[in-house]
Amino acid sequence: MVSDSEEFVITELKLASKEVVKTIVDIWEEVINWHSSFDSDFALDKDGRSNFGFMVSKAIHDPTQTVYIAKKDNEIIGFVFGYVKKHSGFFKNRIIAHISDIAVVKQYRRTGVGTALMQKFEKGFAKQNDANELSLYVHSQNKEGVDFYNKLGFDIKLLSMRKKL
Numbered sequence: 081m082v083s084d085s086e087e088f089v090i091t092e093l094k095l096a097s098k099e100v101v102k103t104i105v106d107i108w109e110e111v112i113n114w115h116s117s118f119d120s121d122f123a124l125d126k127d128g129r130s131n132f133g134f135m136v137s138k139a140i141h142d143p144t145q146t147v148y149i150a151k152k153d154n155e156i157i158g159f160v161f162g163y164v165k166k167h168s169g170f171f172k173n174r175i176i177a178h179i180s181d182i183a184v185v186k187q188y189r190r191t192g193v194g195t196a197l198m199q200k201f202e203k204g205f206a207k208q209n210d211a212n213e214l215s216l217y218v219h220s221q222n223k224e225g226v227d228f229y230n231k232l233g234f235d236i237k238l239l240s241m242r243k244k245l
């Protein structure tokens with residue numbers, strides 16, 4: 081198991097000032113803008129930033145959702161945001177912890193921060209909620225993301241298909 085390194089600390093967000101939420105939104109926006117450079121469907125709506133900030137603020141007070149942050153020298157350098165889905169209404173024995181977003185500030189990538197965030201999500205939030213599966217979406221052109229998740233043991237299970245109208 082990966083533990084916090086001496087370089088950074090991972091904590092579950094239980095309270096968040098406007099400044100903390102803004103930093104998380106800034107990190108997220110950089111990733112969304114990068115996605116929109118290869119897929120115009122990711123171009124941010126005018127309310128995109130504030131809606132994501134609202135979602136994060138709400139998530140930390142909702143036991144079915146979570147946000148973990150990575151901090152280095154008191155600076156937020158990454159986060160993971162997700163939720164648990166306990167009842168599909170159709171399938172037995174499936175409690176899925178879903179990773180909605182994970183991002184690490186560029187200059188701190190490839191130093192184990194993303195792995196540590198995922199470990200905390202899995203061993204903390206997912207385990208506390210008795211999840212027996214982790215799920216996530218990653219853009220098919222996000223090679224870094226796909227490589228990262230493969231390294232962590234994720235396999236492709238469902239393919240999401242789209243057709244432009």
Ligand SMILES: CC(C)(COP(=O)(O)OP(=O)(O)OC[C@H]1O[C@@H](n2cnc3c(N)ncnc32)[C@H](O)[C@@H]1OP(=O)(O)O)[C@@H](O)C(=O)NCCC(=O)NCCS
Nearest residue numbers: 111182183184189190191192193194195224225227228231
């Ligand atoms: C994906 C992301 C969260 C990974 O975070 P990270 O802190 O750099 O990841 P780690 O340092 O823990 O990397 C763990 C392993 O994943 C793989 N990996 C991570 N980034 C990679 C890259 N750019 N290219 C190839 N493999 C990569 C490697 O196997 C790596 O191990 P190694 O460094 O010993 O070779 C980060 O690149 C990021 O924020 N990307 C933009 C947002 C994003 O794509 N999010 C996920 C999809 S929504």
